[in-house]
Amino acid sequence: MSTDTVVHPTYGNWRRPRRPGLGPLGLLGTFGVFGGLVLTLLVSLVSLVAALFVLLPLAVVIVPLTVRTQDGRNLYQLLGLRIGWLRRRSKGSQLYVSGPLSTRPGGRFGPPGLLSRLAMSEGRDAYDRPFGVLHHPGRNTYTIVLGCEPDGGSLVDPGQSDVWVAAWGQWLARLSQEPQLKGACVVVETAPDSGTRLANEVLPRIKEDAPAAAKAVMREVVERYPSASSEMNTYIALTYGVLPGQRRRQSEIVTELAxxxxxxxxxxxxxxxxxxxxxSAERIAEVVRIAYDPDIAGDVLDARARHGATGLVWEDAGPAAAVEAVGAYQHDSGISRTWLLTLAPRGTVSSNVLRGLLEAAPNTRRKRVALLYRPIDPATSARIVEADRRAAQFMATSGKGMIQARAASEMRAAEQTAAEEAAGAGLVEFSLMVTVTVDTQEQLADAAVTVRNLQAAARLSLRPADRMQAAAFTCTLPLGILPWEHTLVPQALQEAL
Incomplete structure (x- = not known):
């Protein structure tokens, strides 16, 4: 009799980047505190009243930097979000209308918002397969989209899952060495099966001279099977940039991507x-068109099955109308809400921790889970892990009691990260976004409960993307819209805050 025990591998050791500066102040707030104190001391040599007039405004400016939400945002960032929303409402930017009867030039149904600046082109890879390339002229970025059909975890040995996870980690580590790669986005989209593909496969094959019972059974299968099944699509969008000052023709970049x-x-x-x-460019346009108008999903599948193509182009992939509200985004035949990741699972998790979140949710039209990756080059990775290692050692040796115990745990995690990075592992910043589309405004409350239950099972903490629902909806599409590339405040200044 065998006494071997089955060991299920677990995964973890992800850590939020440590913010430079003292406590919650950040680097900018720390410099402000020390600079203000020095200025106050110098003024106090002249007059205590003048020093008080210097100290009070300094406190008013610094205190909002010390109050932060669970996801690390301070009061200035929250205020900036509300001001931006009020400005968009005053300009009417939260409303979008397209088509022949709109005021938009050309009369086409172009995608709105961040997608309006994208231009679509197409190339062919080494196997002569067409692939679409999305070009953002302002950012000078190029995005390609890959589609895959994952094998799934059912009836798979734990050892095989561990091999897949290791291979996925190697693939992400390779992204950090991809020249000029800005970021990657993995989108898993689920929706109830419309039954169009099954009907196109089965109904034409039913013989007229077949027994009536057999024909009735096949037609009943076609009618009832979609109600208990769902479709799942997985896309990976890779966004590449061009070096500043480098002038390259678009055809050269498309050839390199091929x-x-x-x-x-x-x-x-x-x-x-x-x-x-x-x-291909047509398939990317179809994905966007269905996301804005879920009702036509069956028609798109039917046209593709009957004619092999839909003829849809990027200029007509957008909605006819869209309205952004504080907590929702209404577009054509659906209304959506998007949630953002605020806290990753603490401790270790198994390989199937996101299974429930990725599966189709009941009473929803479509659901997209987008994992955003920002690869860090090896040189920067080494500096980051060493800085975290030194900071963790300092906290572990300067604290007492429970604080020291938690700091010691962080020090062990930092040591493990440094060892793995030295052994060749890649360092990647990641986040997660979830978009749920329903039919009516009343169903959004049920969708919120569904997402709340799914995030609890996945050990995640999510918050609604209030006052930026349209942009968040766009970021969950496999189109290479990276949030950190489309902010008014530079990334370096955001990290300092």
Missing amino acids: MRIPGLLGGLVGAGGGSAAPL
Whole structure:
């Protein structure tokens, strides 16, 4: 009799980047405190009253930097979000109307918001497969979209899951060495099965001279099967940039991307991605069109099954009308709400921790879970892990009691991260966004309860993307819209805050 025990591998050791500065002040607040104190001391040599007039405004400016939400935002950032929302409402930017009867030039149904600046082109990879390229002229970025059909975790040995996770980690580590890669986005989209594909496969094959009972059974299967099934699509969007000051023709960049696609697809297959292929410009336009108008999902599948193509172009992939509210985004035949990750699971988790979140949710039209990755180059990774290691050692040796115990745990995690990075592992910043689309405003409350239950099972902490629902909805589409690339405040200044 065997006495071997089954060991289920767990995963973890993700850590929020440590903010420089004293406590919650941040680097900018720390400099402000020390500079203000020095100025106050110098003024106090002249007059105590003048020093008081210097100290009070300084306190008014610094105190909002010390009050932070669970996801690390201070009062200035919250105020800036509300001011931005009020400005958009005063300008009418939260409303969007397109088409022949709108005031938009051309009379086309172009995508709104951040997508309005994107231009679509198409190239062919080494296997002569078409792939779409989304170009953002303002940011000078190029995005390709890969589609895959993951094998899934059902009836899979734990050892195989561990191999897939290791291969996925290697694939992410490789992204940090991809020249000029800005970021990656993995989108898992689920929706109730419309039954169009099943009907197109089964109904034409029913013989007229077949027994009546057999024909009745097949038609009943076509009618009832979609109610208990769902469709799942997985997309990976990779966004590349161009060096500042470098002038390259678009055709050269498309050719370079075509040479990279086979290697990227090979890594996905090894990580359990199943059948993987690049998405053509038409397929990308279809994904966007269905996201804004879920009612036409069946028509798109039917047209593709009957004619092999839909003929949809990027200029007509947007909605006819869209309205952004504080907590929702209404578009054509659906209304959506998006949630943002505020806290990753603490401790270690198993490989199936996100299974419930990724599966189709009941009473929803569509649900998208987007994992955003920001690879860090090896040189910067080494500096970050060493800085975290020194900071963790300082906290572990300067605290007492429970604070010292938690600091010691952080020090062990920092030591493990430094050892893994030295052994060749990649360092990646990540986040997660969830978009749920329903039919009516009343169903949003049920969708919120569903997401709350799913996040509890996944050990995540999410918050609604209030006052930026339209932009958050766009970021969950596989189009390479990276949030940190589309902010008014530079990334370096945000980290200092």
